[in-house]
Amino acid sequence: MxxxxxxxxxxxxxxxxxxxxxxxxxxxxxxxNNKLDIYEDSSxxxxxxxxxxxxxxxxxxxxxxxxxxxxxxxxxxxxxIVDSLxxxxxxxxxxxxxxxTPQANIEHNNKLQELAENTRLGIPITFYxxxxxxIRFSEAAGPNRFHSRxxxxxxxxxxxxxxxxxxxxxxxxxxxxxxxxxxxxxPMADLATEPRWYRTYTTFGxxxxxxxxxxxxxVEGFQGDELGPGSILTMTKHFPGGGPQKDGMDSHFATGxxxxxxxxxxxxxxxxxxxxxxxxxxxxxxxxxxxxxxITEEEVAFGFNKEIVTDLLRDSLGFEGVVCTDxxxxxxxxxxxxSAWGVEELSPKERVKKVLDAGVDMFGGESCxxxxxxxxxxxxxxxxxxxxxxxxxLHDKFILGLFDNPYLSEEGLExxxxxxxxxxxxxxxxxxxxxxxxxxxxxPLAEKxxxxxxxxxxxxxxxxxxxxxxxxxxxxxxxxxxxxxxPVKNPEYFxxxxxLEGRLDFPKKEKEEMLAxxxxxxxxxxxxxxxxxxxxxxxxxxxxxxxxxxxxxxILAELLFGKFKPTGKLPVEIPSSVAAVEAQFEDLPHxxxxxxxxxxxxxxxx
Numbered sequence: 274m275x276x277x278x279x280x281x282x283x284x285x286x287x288x289x290x291x292x293x294x295x296x297x298x299x300x301x302x303x304x305x306n307n308k309l310d311i312y313e314d315s316s317x318x319x320x321x322x323x324x325x326x327x328x329x330x331x332x333x334x335x336x337x338x339x340x341x342x343x344x345x346x347x348x349x350x351x352x353x354i355v356d357s358l359x360x361x362x363x364x365x366x367x368x369x370x371x372x373x374t375p376q377a378n379i380e381h382n383n384k385l386q387e388l389a390e391n392t393r394l395g396i397p398i399t400f401y402x403x404x405x406x407x408i409r410f411s412e413a414a415g416p417n418r419f420h421s422r423x424x425x426x427x428x429x430x431x432x433x434x435x436x437x438x439x440x441x442x443x444x445x446x447x448x449x450x451x452x453x454x455x456x457x458x459x460p461m462a463d464l465a466t467e468p469r470w471y472r473t474y475t476t477f478g479x480x481x482x483x484x485x486x487x488x489x490x491x492v493e494g495f496q497g498d499e500l501g502p503g504s505i506l507t508m509t510k511h512f513p514g515g516g517p518q519k520d521g522m523d524s525h526f527a528t529g530x531x532x533x534x535x536x537x538x539x540x541x542x543x544x545x546x547x548x549x550x551x552x553x554x555x556x557x558x559x560x561x562x563x564x565x566x567x568i569t570e571e572e573v574a575f576g577f578n579k580e581i582v583t584d585l586l587r588d589s590l591g592f593e594g595v596v597c598t599d600x601x602x603x604x605x606x607x608x609x610x611x612s613a614w615g616v617e618e619l620s621p622k623e624r625v626k627k628v629l630d631a632g633v634d635m636f637g638g639e640s641c642x643x644x645x646x647x648x649x650x651x652x653x654x655x656x657x658x659x660x661x662x663x664x665x666x667l668h669d670k671f672i673l674g675l676f677d678n679p680y681l682s683e684e685g686l687e688x689x690x691x692x693x694x695x696x697x698x699x700x701x702x703x704x705x706x707x708x709x710x711x712x713x714x715x716x717p718l719a720e721k722x723x724x725x726x727x728x729x730x731x732x733x734x735x736x737x738x739x740x741x742x743x744x745x746x747x748x749x750x751x752x753x754x755x756x757x758x759x760p761v762k763n764p765e766y767f768x769x770x771x772x773l774e775g776r777l778d779f780p781k782k783e784k785e786e787m788l789a790x791x792x793x794x795x796x797x798x799x800x801x802x803x804x805x806x807x808x809x810x811x812x813x814x815x816x817x818x819x820x821x822x823x824x825x826x827x828i829l830a831e832l833l834f835g836k837f838k839p840t841g842k843l844p845v846e847i848p849s850s851v852a853a854v855e856a857q858f859e860d861l862p863h864x865x866x867x868x869x870x871x872x873x874x875x876x877x878x879x
Contacts, residue, residue, distance in 0.1 A: 303395025319671045335663050336645035337363025341637045362642045369400040369454045374417050379681045382453030386679040397675040401456035408823040419689045421698040428705030428822030430478035430844030435490035442494015444694045446505045451685035455673050456506045460491040462545035467859040469521020471774040473804045478844025479862040481544035488549030502674030509550040511561030514542030517860035524562035530614035532563030536858035557595040564614035573615030576602050583632035595665045600638030608767040634662035702824040708839035708876040710818040717835025728753030733826035737834040744793045753799040756806045778807040805847045842875040
């Protein structure tokens, strides 16, 4: 702890610019040689610091730098697991556990940064995270939730306001900084042109121009005007666009490994990257799992595909940042199988080689650094090839200031008490809501009426109306429902239970029960959109329909009783039938025949 206290007191001003000087208390002696090396010297250019550190690194240390690993204390993994990752495998890109309190996140950061500092070269850890600001994440975090709450990414598409998205990014940046997250595995620039795709709700919608605009703003909000110690790096995903999944099945699993372009619309799916993420200067990009059909000569998944990574992304588009695979392409794990589509017959080591030969820098969700070492030692991969990736990876660590001070104090946690930030999130939720139907002007509801709620928290209604437990005694019914799906029987992997994909129409019995309830009294239906469901019969008998993008029930109640006016517009079509869905091309936007509600639709209160 003495070393930790010393570190927290030092300034970022270091003395000297020679390759080494006598040790003082004003620099971090990461390699413990009592001298100020170039890579330890914050006054030196980043390029010089990179080359100095690179010259000192062993093959094992370089290999460890190429992996984003996951430690899951919430699932019972002990400290010995992460200790092994950092000290034995030399891995220093790790997830920040999502279910911990802010104080626990800081303790986690400081404990592991101290562990990393005590390795031979003291290379600091970069902590990463998936999105943390949706209601779904807040519910999963339970009592430990503390981030401001915003609508889903699809909800931002319904708002279509680049300034708001940039402001969201800046607020999120401040919150991430406070708990040590320095790499955001988002935004998703994919297009939801296939309505059955499970990940629709984590896109900005099906329109490439809107997605490009909002992706650009999102990156700028997180990273700032220029990369530096106050930035959160974005790993925009999933290049070259993961939306056109065959039959809407996700490519995490073999059932959805094919990514298809029956409408010849590959270039359209590139637009959010070429006109959004890349102009915004996204630091990193993640590839998707899909195996492109009819696009590249070798039909292998994007993470193994040299035509996509080197020929298109590097050479044609000029991207110089870090490229990472999606999670678990090499080995199966309890969450999912190895998504080695098109190269299933290769051994794990051969898969690693093919990823590197494709031009990828980092492996997501893996810890098999030993295979990189073996490939280098046997001459299958050159040290020069590894060094290309290491330079990019080290650049990001240096630009964030992690080598100069990776430690945190609880003073930064004040950001979570910022009521203006929380209200900004609530306002975004309000603006995302879409009023799709309002027969006879039933909305907004009059206060003091009797309401029977189903699917929505009754407490949210009680502030405005009398809640009754019998629909026969109600003046109106408020029915909240989500997107149906096809349950997976006997799932082999953890994620199969989470991926709600398959059918978009309700099973007969469930639909009949909903219709019976709706026919009892005038009903306001609230559809929480994960994917655009097929529910024409439910829509027909509902007096009003609100489309919700993971908003809090209190916000929905405000809309019901006219505390604000709806302004959101649908970022995707809502189809009118299963046949219409099946007739759509996976890669084309706005091509559903006679949609129940078209793209861009949204009413306002009169």
